[in-house]
Amino acid sequence: NAGVTQTPKFQVLKTGQSMTLQCAQDMNHEYMSWYRQDPGMGLRLIHYSVGAGITDQGEVPNGYNVSRSTTEDFPLRLLSAAPSQTSVYFCASSYSTGTVGGYTFGSGTRLTVV
Amino acid sequence: ILNVEQSPQSLHVQEGDSTNFTCSFPSSNFYALHWYRWETAKSPEALFVMTLNGDEKKKGRISATLNTKEGYSYLYIKGSQPEDSATYLCARNTGNQFYFGTGTSLTVIP
Numbered sequence: 001n002a003g004v005t006q007t008p009k010f011q012v013l014k015t016g017q018s019m020t021l022q023c024a025q026d027m028n029h030e031y032m033s034w035y036r037q038d039p040g041m042g043l044r045l046i047h048y049s050v051g052a053g054i055t056d057q058g059e060v061p062n063g064y065n066v067s068r069s070t071t072e073d074f075p076l077r078l079l080s081a082a083p084s085q086t087s088v089y090f091c092a093s094s095y096s097t098g099t100v101g102g103y104t105f106g107s108g109t110r111l112t113v114v
Numbered sequence: 115i116l117n118v119e120q121s122p123q124s125l126h127v128q129e130g131d132s133t134n135f136t137c138s139f140p141s142s143n144f145y146a147l148h149w150y151r152w153e154t155a156k157s158p159e160a161l162f163v164m165t166l167n168g169d170e171k172k173k174g175r176i177s178a179t180l181n182t183k184e185g186y187s188y189l190y191i192k193g194s195q196p197e198d199s200a201t202y203l204c205a206r207n208t209g210n211q212f213y214f215g216t217g218t219s220l221t222v223i224p
Contacts, residue, residue, distance in 0.1 A: 033212070042118075042216035043158075043203070050210060058211060090157065102148050102160025103212075 002026050006091050006106035013081040013113045021076040021109050023091030029104070031094045032074040036060065036087040037108075043090065049074055081113045118206045120215035127194050128223050134190045135218040137204030141185035146207040149178055149189055152217065153200045161189075161202075194222040 033048035045058030049068040092103040150158040162171040167182040201217040
């Protein structure tokens with residue numbers, strides 16, 4: 001049972017480049033989300049999904065796109081990377097909206113935009 | 115309180131001491147309150163999910179209480195051990211969105 005798998009673990013991008021952060025879970029969780037973690041800011045919600053085909057914005061969605069074509073996968077796309085998007089990104093999933101068992105987090109992706 | 119606040123920001127205790135920290139959140143629109151333990155270089159791990167006013171949860175030496183009317187939760191660690199050193203996060207769940215605090219960083223000195 002792999003849990004939540006995030007790839008890549010590290011990435012360096014140039015300003016203006018695009019890329020996709022991958023997230024997959026094998027626990028049949030309906031709820032998936034992406035967070036960014038910045039010093040002194042805590043975890044901030046970027047986008048979330050309550051099921052396949054359904055996505056919505058969180059606190060800090062600008063510059064990011066998501067899609068949820070399957071229950072298992074929830075990729076995060078950076079459309080045109082900016083230095084302000086330098087951060088550690090976490091994908092997380094749960095059975096529903098998290099009232100049962102809480103979130104399971106991926107191991108994180110450390111992204112640097114130069 | 116606009117969102118989730120945790121105090122203190124950091125804490126150093128001696129091995130064997132008991133300690134506690136606070137999570138404060140808006141009491142309106144409450145759905146659930148989560149506690150997570152986050153060790154350095156790892157991912158956050160769920161400790162407790164609490165939904166009802168007056169809830170008390172316990173896992174080993176760690177316990178938590180919830181007051182939804184006044185908007186706070188306490189996390190207690192009894193007899194702290196060096197392996198308890200971590201950042202403890204709380205998160206407010208409004209139904210579809212989670213708002214995390216910035217965490218309390220605990221260091222237990224052997």
